[in-house]
Amino acid sequence: MHARFVRGAVRSAAVAAAVTGTLTWAPTANAQPSEPTPSASVTAADTPAPDAGSVEITTRDTAGDVLPDAAFLLLDSAGQEAGRGTTDARGKLTFPDLAPGVYRLKETASGSPLHEVVADQDVIITPGATTRLTIIDPFKAAKVLLQAKDDKTGKLLPGATVNIGTGTSTLLTLTTGAKGTASGELPVSSRKTEFWVKQVKAPAGYDLYKPSKTFTAGPGSPVTVTVTNTKTATSPKPDPSDKPTPKPSGTPSTPADKPGSDTRGTKPSAPGTGTSDVDSSSTAAAPDSDATPTTPAGSLAHTGTDGTPWIAAGAGLFVVVGAVTLVAVRRRRAAESEPDENSETH
Template identity: 45%
Template structure:
């Protein structure tokens, strides 16, 4: 029996190994990697449950005050309600254990008579976190009514254009026009709890009226109603002036009517002659010097006063009476002369 030496056997094994290793060393490098396992041969994937998140809400007003009792609803991407609640005394509300995704936050009630609800907003819930949100409720607007009237009669005036200007650095202006009833309404934003100042000015007066440029001032408070009345004066039409070529007629005063006279009567009684100093009776008109006969009718009105004429007539009659008295005395003297001669 042939027994190989261990040393010889070892040398033969090394020779065979060298012969085999030579060709493998020159093979392409890709051939040296094991092929990637196919999906059918891979191990099944491990599924993890989705992590949850939340939303934390802090509610306040424009002045910074915390608002309790505000109601919110959280809607998922399908529009279904995922959570709801109201803010506590600190103005806080938390929604927890929400699946990750996009939600719609909707305020349904401000919980205050001075505030209105905030606009809706989207919220993205991420795993393991609570999204913080600060929601500010604006103050309710004030309702302004502008009235335009006639200053003298009080009737409403349509067509007046009025500017309502915010009294601050922005100077924002809203323009309104009065309707058929002489009024116009507008809602005014309010930025503080104590109110916001506004100035109301007329920029165009109704047809036929003077523009009232004096502004009115108000302080608009949250949710309150304000009324401002502006009165206009009708325009005065100037009196037409006559042209230089035309002369305005001068009014003539009517003549005074003459006093009425009664036919057959004199306006003034004729004075009778007085008796002589010797006691002789005044001569009758038959023995006196004939006097011109007076007309029985009324005198024609000449516009002159009748007093001078009457005075002249009285003088003539007095002179005639005196002549008659002198003639009578002479006759008596002549009749007495022959008797003394006998």
């Protein structure tokens, strides 16, 4: 019986030893897990994916100068932020380790008070490549105030139109309103840009300002441009007192101004050959008719100064006619007295 007890004890010990050995081996057999530990997963995430890309940005202005401190925001296709940053002293900024796809790039600040930001744009990231972009920030526009003035009084004039440009290009056209002013924004391409201004339409009642003026404007700076106009010269109104002297009528009131037409060519009888039946009234009209020539058709009417010599000639003829008449009267009396003398003789 004792021997049977010993054999049972030995068998129990062997079973216990077998069980203990199994428990001890099990952990050893499972020492290498089939899944990575958490620390191994974090290490794998820090390693860039072999198909990642990047974008490199360079900012400049229209004059070619680099712009530091320009701020950008990068959004992925879902609108989530994929990166943000500002350009360095060389005007550069890089967004690395980007999954391939389409991104949205936003400039939030130009970093300069003289420059504007550009519009948003899409950026395509390709696997294993760097996309390089050059961003050109424009200068802020100059603020232009146009004035049109009377060159004598300084009064502001509406309705003046001018063109403003640089080189051979017209950049802005302004027309003054009811207050005689107009304003607009003039694009500039450098920190100091020279422009010309030329008036193409004058205000009502004024002459066109023909010279071309020049001025200088800077980004975001206000500038005033003034053109002056001279009033259009007008002809003076005629003075009523300066009316021309009316022309003389075609029918003169004196015999000297109007030649006779009925006795043209009639001459008085010479002394000693006249007859007693000479009519002094008809004879007196004849000298006027012969002395004054007929006015040709289409000629101008004679004025009073032309009749003076004719009046003097007419007076002389009247004297001659009177002398002839006197001689005729004396001869008649002599003829009448001859019979009386003859009768007394007989």
